[in-house]
Amino acid sequence: MLERTESDVSTKSLIVDTIKLLKIVLFFLVSLTSWAQKNPQLVGGTPAGERFPALFLFSELSENLTDSFCTAAKVSPRQFLTAAHCVLETNSKSWFFPEYSKPGSHYYYSFGRDLSKPVSMHSLQIKKIHVHPLLQNCLNKGKYFPAQCQAGKLPNPDLAIVTVEPGTGPFFDAPSLPIDFNPNRPGDEIILAGYGAQEDGDITPPILKYGYSKVATPEELEKATEGTSAAEMGFLQSGFYFGSLGPLTDPKVPNLGSGDSGGPVLKELPDRIVGVNSSAVCLDGAPQTCEITGNNFFTRIDSKATIQVDRWTKEIIQEAGR
Numbered sequence: 001m002l003e004r005t006e007s008d009v010s011t012k013s014l015i016v017d018t019i020k021l022l023k024i025v026l027f028f029l030v031s032l033t034s035w036a037q038k039n040p041q042l043v044g045g046t047p048a049g050e051r052f053p054a055l056f057l058f059s060e061l062s063e064n065l066t067d068s069f070c071t072a073a074k075v076s077p078r079q080f081l082t083a084a085h086c087v088l089e090t091n092s093k094s095w096f097f098p099e100y101s102k103p104g105s106h107y108y109y110s111f112g113r114d115l116s117k118p119v120s121m122h123s124l125q126i127k128k129i130h131v132h133p134l135l136q137n138c139l140n141k142g143k144y145f146p147a148q149c150q151a152g153k154l155p156n157p158d159l160a161i162v163t164v165e166p167g168t169g170p171f172f173d174a175p176s177l178p179i180d181f182n183p184n185r186p187g188d189e190i191i192l193a194g195y196g197a198q199e200d201g202d203i204t205p206p207i208l209k210y211g212y213s214k215v216a217t218p219e220e221l222e223k224a225t226e227g228t229s230a231a232e233m234g235f236l237q238s239g240f241y242f243g244s245l246g247p248l249t250d251p252k253v254p255n256l257g258s259g260d261s262g263g264p265v266l267k268e269l270p271d272r273i274v275g276v277n278s279s280a281v282c283l284d285g286a287p288q289t290c291e292i293t294g295n296n297f298f299t300r301i302d303s304k305a306t307i308q309v310d311r312w313t314k315e316i317i318q319e320a321g322r
Contacts, residue, residue, distance in 0.1 A: 048113060048193065048208040052271065054177040055263065056170075057195045057206055058082070058109040060100040062121050069206065071194040071263030072109075073273060074176045075161070076317050081179075082262030083276055083299070084131050084160040088139075095139055101129055107162070111170045115195075116205035125165040130316045132157040132309060157240070157309050158278040158299045160262075161316045177264065179313065180272040183304040184242055186217040190267060192244070192296065194260025194277060210266075211254030213244040216295070224249045224294035240306050241297050246280060248294035256280040256296045265298045275299060 048055070059069035070086035089098040099105060105126050112119030135156040184190070190213055195206040216224070221243045246255045256277055265275035275298035303310045
């Protein structure tokens with residue numbers, strides 16, 4: 001689902017179907033050779049500046065953020081929302097929680113909008129990382145994708161809520177974004193946002209960008225994923241995921257790429273969260289540097305999703321407030 005980038009040891013930002021050799025580019029792939037004029041920002045988007053003050057970048061690294069970070073949104077005084085694959089690691093055999101994602105460990109973060117300029121990295125001490133029980137059941141089997149571990153290929157929620165210990169710093173001073181649990185409908189205007197890849201696929205320096213798109217119909221997504229393994233991976237199950245078209249299908253819309261994983265899907269007036277950046281699917285046989293996709297997929301958190309993630313999300317947030 002949306003992600004961080006690959007390293008020699010683990011694939012933190014990319015989800016790879018090793019059987020189909022399908023590269024799932026986790027979060028905003030921000031470049032298109034077909035784009036008439038190359039744009040160093042999110043395709044069809046713009047630098048966020050001071051907008052979206054609840055959004056930030058986080059990583060297990062305190063410096064040299066070359067390929068190991070995700071986007072997140074603060075949702076309560078001591079919690080943030082991101083993608084599950086952002087807090088997990090994988091090797092050739094299984095998915096698991098690494099040492100840096102365990103209670104007592106630290107994440108490093110920045111609310112800087114353009115990390116090409118000097119910024120301070122701050123730390124958050126992890127109290128607990130919450131993932132949905134369905135996903136935890138798969139992790140217990142060393143699996144991740146629904147086709148690998150769930151009867152009937154039920155989707156695994158690519159969603160994590162991180163609760164941190166009390167502290168000081170920009171995170172604790174920042175406002176929280178509310179979550180809108182009303183269902184998204186085809187044609188609804190949405191905002192994609194994240195710190196991900198630039199025009200050439202390079203994700204450094206990270207720059208927070210955003211762009212407008214629309215919720216696609218299931219038929220549009222199915223057509224946009226022809227020639228991919230998206231259906232087998234569970235992304236076309238609209239009961240849990242929803243999506244938008246990517247620049248390969250419509251060059252006027254933004255696209256997810258490495259580093260945008262975990263960022264919120266937003267609606268405005270007022271700004272609120274309606275989903276979580278999860279993945280973009282490249283065509284089978286595309287090069288590993290695939291930057292052009294026809295779709296974006298987001299984890300549903302609304303009240304009509306097949307799995308009641310809304311109830312789970314509310315319970316986790318309320319629990320932290322007690």
